Amino acid sequence: MAAQLPYATIHQIFTRFQAAEPEPKGELHHTNAFTLLVAVALSAQATDKGVNRATAGLFPIADTPEKMLALGEEGLIDHIKTIGLYRNKAKNVIRLSEILVRDYGGQVPSSRAALQSLPGVGRKTANVVLNMWWHIPAQAVDTHIFRIGNRTGICPGKDVETVERAIEDQIPAEFQQHAHHWLILHGRYICTARKPRCADCLIHDLCPFEEKTA
Structure with missing residues (x-):
């Protein structure tokens, strides 16, 4: 588990996520x-x-x-x-x-x-x-977020509720609404479990993960 990143570093990380994908969406199809x-x-x-x-x-x-x-x-x-x-x-x-x-x-x-x-x-x-649906900045912690939170130090915790609280406490308010979507998508496509695509990572230089891939 990585140590909690400083607030300024977390702000940089989510500024980059927002610039790359201003309105991230969930991938489950629905109509209401x-x-x-x-x-x-x-x-x-x-x-x-x-x-x-x-x-x-x-x-x-x-x-x-x-x-x-x-x-x-x-x-x-x-x-x-x-x-x-x-x-x-x-x-x-x-x-x-x-x-x-x-x-x-x-x-x-x-x-x-x-x-x-x-x-x-x-x-x-x-x-x-x-x-x-209701646009309440609630944070849904799945396996991707749990992994990234602990791997990067963005929101470390021993269980999903601790990680959820870390997101709420450590990620700047301006990014709260989309925070879990940015993290899920990053974990699904870039910071994967077995072989993270560190060379393609937006936050490569800010991440303390020791086992970075080339």
Whole structure:
């Protein structure tokens, strides 16, 4: 685990990220808050590309909780059976759809506590929805962010909640809204787990990672 980087260095890092990609976007396809919620819930232990392939046929016919309930669990399974843990995920999506219809008028709530009370929705999923749909600067820490946070010293921590707090405490407020997207994309395409592409890295000179690749 690298030591926490100085504030000035972190500001430089995110200034570069912002200059390269001013409006970073999540890669899960969605059309509204409900389809975003479902897509993120389906993405656990699955790739975004795999989820997008599955939802390409699902969301045109089930883009609201009511339509998802009309489709039913078996109908949902037909669309998502290429995704890992699809049976459990189908049960959760149907159950959360029931709760949204019953308790929230079919709308996705903008409260982290309310989101986390839904079946299959953990803190990371809730934070993605809060950030991407409600534009609340919540930080969804995945494996990419956890790795980068500790490898670079941008937001080190022994667990995901510690890393989340480090992002909130150490990254300047002006970058908070897009911070987790910049970090995820950097980890997915540049600062990869096994062989980071250090030669192509925007922050190569600011990163203390000792095992930099040529």
